Amino acid sequence: MSGDYFISILKPMFEGAQTTILLFLIAIVVSIPLGFLLTLAVKSRFRPISWIAQVYIYVMRGTPxxxxLLVITFGLPMIPVIGEYLILDRFVAACLGFILNYAAYFAEIFRGGLLAIDKGQYEAAKVLGFNKWQTTMKIILPQMFRIALPSVANESVTLVKDTALLYAVAVPELLHFAQTAVNRDFTIMPFFVAGVIYLLMTMVLTFVFKWLEKRFKFE
Structure with missing residues (x-):
């Protein structure tokens, strides 16, 4: 394999990687806050809200x-009467699917973080004169974040790899261009190049979360 060949396949694959990174950033920025809101909904004393949130999490975590992605991209437009209003751009549909799915996973991570906090923390805060808002913002949430951070990091790495599913809904991302090169040139090398690019992205993400873990560990 010549250097010119690698250059020729790297350019479109880097373009695909930009789509991968963009999807990751949108999904992670929106799904983490949404996941936290779902956690609060599950813990709500208003039963219908708690029940709806639990069913949502169960469905999103229990189905592939x-x-x-296929339902949102291709299924919604087939719904009678309202289907024509549910036709979404492929990339937008993919973003929506990833956000809705990963919000459910992050909700469970945050719920686990809250359950890991000793109940004595709440009692101690009450003795010290903290109100419920102060207890939550200054004591509970910082601890929950530290506890949940390793799991959030792991789920974020999984999200990077799951972006390869864009290929199934015809969004041209990294794997799409790798597959195109393989079919065109009859060589498996583009798959190895794609694998290296995925590894580089997950490596950078891992370093970022390791830095965050070290920073918040001692604060």
Whole structure:
């Protein structure tokens, strides 16, 4: 394989990687806050809200992400009467699918973080004169974040790899261009190049979360 060949396949694959990174950033920025809101909904004393949130999390975690992407991209437009209003751009549909799916996973991570906090923390805060808002913002949430951070990091790495599912809904991302090169040139090398690019992205993400863990560990 010549250097010119690698250059020729790297350019479109880097363009695909930009789509991968963009999807990741949109999904992570929106799904984490949404996941936290779902956690609060599950813990709500208003039963209908708690029940709806629990059913939502169960459905999103219990069905494949690929199926959810296919339903949002191709299934919603087939709904009678309102289907024509539910036709979404492929990339927008993919973003929506990833956000809805990963919000459910982050909700469970945050719920686990809250459950890991000793109940004595609440009692101690009450003795010290903290109100419920102060207890939540200054004591509970910082601890929950530290506890949940490793799991959030792991789920974020999984999100990077899951972006390859864009290929199934015809969004041209990294794997799409790798597959195109393989079919065109009859060589498996583009798959290895794609694998290296995925590894580089996950490596950078891992370093970022390791830095965050060290920073918040001692604060």
């Amino acid at each position: 992400l690929l199926l959810q």
